[in-house]
Amino acid sequence: MIQFAFQLPNKLLSSVLLTCTLSAFSVLAENQAVISVDTDNTTFTINKNIYGQFTEHLGRGIYEGIWVGEDSDIPNTRGYRNDVINALKNLPVPVVRWPGGCFADEYHWRDGIGNRASRPTRVNSNWGGVEESNQFGTHEFFEFAEMIGAETYLNVNLGTGTAKEMAQWLEYMTATNNSSLAQERRANGRHKPFKIDYLTIGNEAWGCGGNMTPEYYADLYNQYATFAKTYSGKPPVFVASGGTGDDTKWTEVLSQNKRAKMDAISFHYYTLPTNDWNKKGKAIYFPQSEWDSTMVNTLKIEKFIRDNLKVLDTHDPEGNIGFYVDEWGTWYDVEPEHNPGFLYQQNTIRDAVVAAANLNIFHQYAERVQMTNIAQMVNVLQAMILTDKEKMILTPTYHTFKMYAPFQDAQFIPLEIDTMDYESSGDDSYPAVSVSAAKAKDGYIYLSLVNLSSKNLADVKLKLTNKVFTRAEGELLTSEKMNSFNSFSQPERVKPEKVGYAIKRGRLSVALPQHSVLVVKLR
16 A cells, blocks of 8 residues: 555545545555745735625525524524624625626616515516515615624626616715605615625626627726716725626726726626536536536636736726636536526535635736626525525535635735646646735734646645745545535535644645645745
C-alpha cells in the first residue's frame, strides 16, 4: 500500500486508503501547484459586494423561497420565512439585487404597494406564464433587506416603463417632504424613507430588455439617469446595463457616451457545460466530460473581465467607472418534473468548486470588479438555499460563500505561480488549482485553495514570506463523488469540516482532495 504524508479529514481517509489499495496508479496521478505568497504585500480592497446576491420574481425564488405570507403554517416573521432569513443572515449577504432580471422590465411598481389584499394579479410572461400576485413589492423588499442586513440594489423598468414612472417610484421611496407620493408611502406604513444603495436602469437591453443596440440603450440610459433623482441620504450608485460573454461593445459604447451619472457598467455571464442553450447539460447525473467542460467554460469569465477592463482603462483611466458582474453562475437543464420556466436545479460539489473559482477571479480584479451577484438566492439556478414547503437545505454553494466570508472587505494579496499542472478537456485544458490570498479585517491572512479536478488529488505547496506562521486552520468542503449534493432526505451530505495544517520554515503543504474547496487562516 502506498502511504502519503499529508492530512485529510477523517471522513475521507478511509476512501483514500481504499483508492490506494484498489488503484495505486490513480493516486499517483497527482496535480502539482507551487505558489509564492508575500504576506506583507497587501494591495486593494476586495469589496464585500463581490459576495452579492440576486433575487427575482422567478419560480419559487421569492414566493415560498423568501415570502410565505403571515398566514402560512411555515414559521415566519411578518410573512418572511424564518429559516431562510436566518440562513442568509449567517452568510452574511452584503447586497441584494431586485426585482430582476428580465422581470424588472415588465414590473410596474404601483402593482406592489398598498394593501396586499387589493394588489392586482398580473402574468409573469418571462418565467412560466404564471400568476404574479404582487404580494412581495417595494415595502417587502426593503424590509427583507433590512432583516438580513443587506444593502439594496434596485433594477428599474426601462423596457415597458417610462422615465416618469421611474422618477415617481424614486420619489415615493425617498422623499422626506409632504409631497403626495411621500404621504402615500407613509400611509402604506413606512414613515422613514427607504435607502437605495445601487440603481440600475434596465436589464439585458441586448436581449429580454428590448433587443436594443448599445448606442440606442446609451441614449436611453442618459435620459433616464438625468431624471433618476432621490431626495434623502446619499445618492445611489448608478449602474448602466452592459454586455455579456465575449462582447465588449457595450462597455465601449457606454464608457464613451457617459453624459449623465454612471458609476458602473454591468456584465452577465452564465456557465453552461455544453455552451448550448437548447441543451445545457445536467445538474446532477452528468458525465466526466461535462465536469471538465464546466470548468473550462466557467474560467472563460476571466478573459471576458480582462477584455472589458482594457476598454475601461482606455476610456476611463481614472477608474471612476466600476465593472459589476451582476448575474453569474451555473445554468443547467431544469430538473425533471419541474416547471421549465422556474429554472430550478440541484446544486452539487461541482457548483461549490465553480463558485470558489469565480470568487478567486473576482478577487484578482477587485479594483474595478466591485460587485457581483450570483444567480440566484433561493430555488433558482445556482442557489444558496433550496426549499420544499416547510423544508429547507443549504447547498454546497452556500457553504462556499460562508467559508469565504473573511474575504469581504479584505486586502488582496497577489500570488506568484511557480508551477501549475493542468487538467485536459478535449482540445482544452484548465489549471488544476485556483488560489487566492488576502488580509482580512480581523488582521489574519486567509488563503483559499480550490482543486478543480474531479479525478486527481492536488499537491499544493505554498512559500510564505515576510511573516512567521506555524499553523493553518480552517474548513474543507468536498465529497465522495463529483456529483454529490444535499437533498431533503440527506441535507448534510456535503458540508465543510474543520482541518489544520502545520507550517514549517515558511512552507505550507496541502493535499487537496479531488473536487474540494479549502479556506484557512494563517496563525
